[in-house]
Amino acid sequence: MFIDKVKIKCKAGDGGDGAVAFRKEKFVPNGGPNGGDGGKGGDIVFRVDKNLSNLIDFRYKKVFRANNGENGSGNNKYGKSAEDVIIPVPAGTVIRNAENNNVLADLMEVGDEAILLKGGKGGRGNAKFATPTRQAPRFSEKGIKTKEYEFVLELRTLADVGLIGYPNVGKSTLLSMVSNARPKIANYHFTTLAPNIGVVQMHNYSFVMADIPGLITGASEGVGLGHEFLRHISRTRLLIHVIDIAGSEGRDPYQDYLDINNELASYSKDIANLPQIIALNKIDLLQDKSAINDFKSKISSNIPVFAISAASNDGVESLMVEVIKKLETLPKTERLEVEEFDIDLKDYSNYEIIKTEDGFEVIGDMVDKLLGNVALDDYQSNAYFQKRVKESGIIDALKKEGLQEGDKVIFGNIEFEYAE
Numbered sequence: 001m002f003i004d005k006v007k008i009k010c011k012a013g014d015g016g017d018g019a020v021a022f023r024k025e026k027f028v029p030n031g032g033p034n035g036g037d038g039g040k041g042g043d044i045v046f047r048v049d050k051n052l053s054n055l056i057d058f059r060y061k062k063v064f065r066a067n068n069g070e071n072g073s074g075n076n077k078y079g080k081s082a083e084d085v086i087i088p089v090p091a092g093t094v095i096r097n098a099e100n101n102n103v104l105a106d107l108m109e110v111g112d113e114a115i116l117l118k119g120g121k122g123g124r125g126n127a128k129f130a131t132p133t134r135q136a137p138r139f140s141e142k143g144i145k146t147k148e149y150e151f152v153l154e155l156r157t158l159a160d161v162g163l164i165g166y167p168n169v170g171k172s173t174l175l176s177m178v179s180n181a182r183p184k185i186a187n188y189h190f191t192t193l194a195p196n197i198g199v200v201q202m203h204n205y206s207f208v209m210a211d212i213p214g215l216i217t218g219a220s221e222g223v224g225l226g227h228e229f230l231r232h233i234s235r236t237r238l239l240i241h242v243i244d245i246a247g248s249e250g251r252d253p254y255q256d257y258l259d260i261n262n263e264l265a266s267y268s269k270d271i272a273n274l275p276q277i278i279a280l281n282k283i284d285l286l287q288d289k290s291a292i293n294d295f296k297s298k299i300s301s302n303i304p305v306f307a308i309s310a311a312s313n314d315g316v317e318s319l320m321v322e323v324i325k326k327l328e329t330l331p332k333t334e335r336l337e338v339e340e341f342d343i344d345l346k347d348y349s350n351y352e353i354i355k356t357e358d359g360f361e362v363i364g365d366m367v368d369k370l371l372g373n374v375a376l377d378d379y380q381s382n383a384y385f386q387k388r389v390k391e392s393g394i395i396d397a398l399k400k401e402g403l404q405e406g407d408k409v410i411f412g413n414i415e416f417e418y419a420e
């Protein structure tokens with residue numbers, strides 16, 4: 001089983017709430033505030049694990065949640081922060097935001113990691129709110145609550161060279177002759193069902209070669225198997241286009257060449273523009289060697305063409321020498337550009353004022369923010385809330401809409417009469 005694309009759900013931990021507590025001293029009716037802060041929630045971190053080669057571990061486990069920070073408590077005791085959740089992934093994992101498909105991380109190498117979701121900050125305990133004029137604050141801050149996000153993990157094999165061609169033309173045979181890979185080889189279509197990777201070591205040079213399932217016409221529209229796997233060659237630097245020059249299945253080799261190139265072009269311009277070396281395979285089956293020159297005469301002279309027999313190893317060495325020569329001139333694979341990921345996609349500066357019968361209602365993300373981390377259970381925190389509302393500029397905006405003394409103002413689940 002080979003899994004190279006999965007959708008998972010992740011949630012960082014919520015921040016713990018700050019505590020409301022007071023020192024209890026004998027004979028002192030009201031000790032000072034000593035409610036501690038809440039702890040931070042755990043982060044969600046992706047890290048490359050060298051022992052993984054595909055995403056099969058995500059087949060059943062698709063939900064990852066970090067623990068919440070603990071609440072603060074009396075005696076200025078801080079709540080414990082939660083541990084981060086580390087999610088191991090194979091090298092070559094691209095992480096996207098499922099909502100808009102933006103690339104959020106490109107984890108190419110062992111050691112790469114990305115902290116995609118930050119745990120919520122703990123709320124401040126009431127001890128932090130004591131001021132000379134408010135010596136016994138009876139409110140605290142709630143921890144920041146985090147949201148759940150969906151990510152798409154996509155494995156893009158990191159190979160220098162990709163083998164492409166129709167099914168059954170000998171791609172896996174070639175890979176097995178030049179690398180340590182031992183792919184299945186058989187005389188039928190779609191023997192290869194998942195990409196095979198091999199390391200080629202030759203002439204003191206080493207590179208990675210990938211064999212993907214055979215492409216057929218229509219692969220980019222989902223016919224056959226190829227399309228799904230084309231992304232595995234999207235990051236190669238060079239393609240070996242394998243063609244059955246003997247036409248052993250009755251197709252015209254040159255037409256095969258055009259078909260496959262059309263497939264590539266309709267899938268991705270970048271792949272279609274990769275440099276190619278052509279391997280005319282199965283020359284041992286050729287009665288008439290003129291087919292080789294026929295083919296060469298039809299294609300542009302700057303594309304290198306090698307006539308080989310992967311089965312008997314004939315011509316394979318020269319082909320590999322050319323591959324190495326070419327690789328030395330090509331730039332290394334670069335990381336994908338990563339989009340900025342705003343963990344909380346809410347726009348807290350956003351709100352709307354609605355006129356009601358006897359006053360106003362304010363709705364929008366800004367309200368959530370203002371309400372979100374204040375415990376509104378008593379007069380004092382209410383006063384604190386109103387102060388924050390003033391600071392936020394909403395009161396000024398309400399005044400512009402005609403707010404007057406005594407008007408009823410609704411904010412989410414709370415309601416107050418406006419007083420100057």
Ligand SMILES: Nc1nc2c(ncn2[C@@H]2O[C@H](COP(=O)(O)OP(=O)(O)OP(=O)(O)O)[C@@H](O)[C@H]2O)c(=O)[nH]1
Pocket residue numbers: 165166167168169170171172173174184185186187188189190191192193213214215281282283284285308309310311312
């Ligand atoms: N005569 C001859 N047969 C070959 C040569 N190369 C491969 N074959 C045979 O062609 C058949 C297909 O070879 P594979 O390497 O499995 O072909 P593939 O392109 O990987 O095929 P898919 O994985 O199905 O796309 C097998 O029976 C091979 O033994 C060659 O140079 N000469």
Ligand SMILES: [Mg+2]
Pocket residue numbers: 171172173183184185191192211213214
């Ligand atoms: Mg194969």
